[in-house]
Amino acid sequence: MGIVLKIANLIAFFFLLSVNVYSGLAPVKDSPYSHITYISPASFTFYVWFLIHLLLVGFVIYQFFTEDDDIINKGIHWHFVGVALLNALWLALWDDDLLFLSWIVILIIACQVTYIYHEIYFHYFPFDHFSWRYTFIYLPFTLYHAWIVVVAVLTTFAAITPEKTYSTTGHSETETASSPNIIVQLVVIIGLLFFESTAVAYIEARQDYAGGAVIAWTLYGVWHEQEDPVIHWSALILAIIATIYLFKPLVAKLFGRESKRDSVV
Known part of the structure; x- marks a missing residue:
């Protein structure tokens, strides 16, 4: 099964890449950045997608040269192939405004990616952070996992909340976003808190700084995009907190070294 699975992973990657490139070049209405x-x-x-695809290029090449086939055959197995096929289905449903069905599909994709992520983390981690195995096996799938969490939340909101509307005021041709009602604001805050708790869980429970960084990056994106003051500033505050968590181990390590040095002196 080894070589067959590796070839299937290679084909699945190019299929995934072609589908996502097509959607990225499509008009906004037919791209993932619709249903705002x-x-x-x-x-x-x-742009996180670009980094994920770049690392997946390394994955599909590295798998042919690594002697550790166990992580490919048992850890990743056929789930990556399934993810690639389901990703195309999700995009098709999304483009056709079948949001409830796209929501179901993205949850299935999330389960597939989560399985890969957990298998790698619990059965094959830790890796040397400067190894090819870490760079091309662990890193692409931890980024993919965090990004699928983001996409799943965005799809959920597209399915259950109203789309963002714009209006023009006076003689100005500039469109301004309409303010959401208090219920939408509350639901969005819950979503942002979910992002924040996910970032903290990545960092605190798994020491997974790559996954936490994806969530923090998303929160900064929400802050930049949303004009509503409640959502805008809540996203920024949570993004800063997530960033602090990202650098917390580094700061603790530096201060720990300084305290040890002081105690020696």
């Missing part, structure tokens, strides 16, 4: 809601981040947030 009051939790949608700025378009630059989606």
Whole structure:
């Protein structure tokens, strides 16, 4: 099964890449950056996809040269192939405004990616952070996992909350976003808190700074995109807190070294 699975992973990657490139070049209406809601981040947030695809290139190449086939055959197995196929289905449903069905599909994708993530983390981690195995096995799937969490939340909001509306005032041709009602604001805050708790869980429970960084990046994207003061500033505050958590171990390590040095002196 080894070589067959590796070839299937290679084909699945190019299929995933072609689908996402097509959607990225499509008009906004037919791209993932449609169905804008009051939790949608700025378009630059989606550049995470470029990094994920870049690392997945390394994955599909590295798998042919690593001697550790166990992580490919048992850890990743056929789930990556399934993710690639389901991703295309999700995009098709999203483009056709079948949001409830796209929500179901993205949850299935999230389960598939979560399985890969957990298998790698619990059965094959830790890796040397400067190893090819970490860079091309662990890192692409931890970023993918965090990003799928983001996409799942965005799809959920697109399915259950009203789309963001714009209006023109006076003789100005500039469109301004309409303010959401208090219920939408409350639901968005809950969504932002979910993002924040996920980032903290990545960092505190798993020492997974890559996953936490994706969530923090998304929160900054929401802050940049949303004009409503409640959502705008809540996203910024939570993004800063997530960033502090990202650098917390580094700061603790530096201060720990200084305290040890002082005690020696």
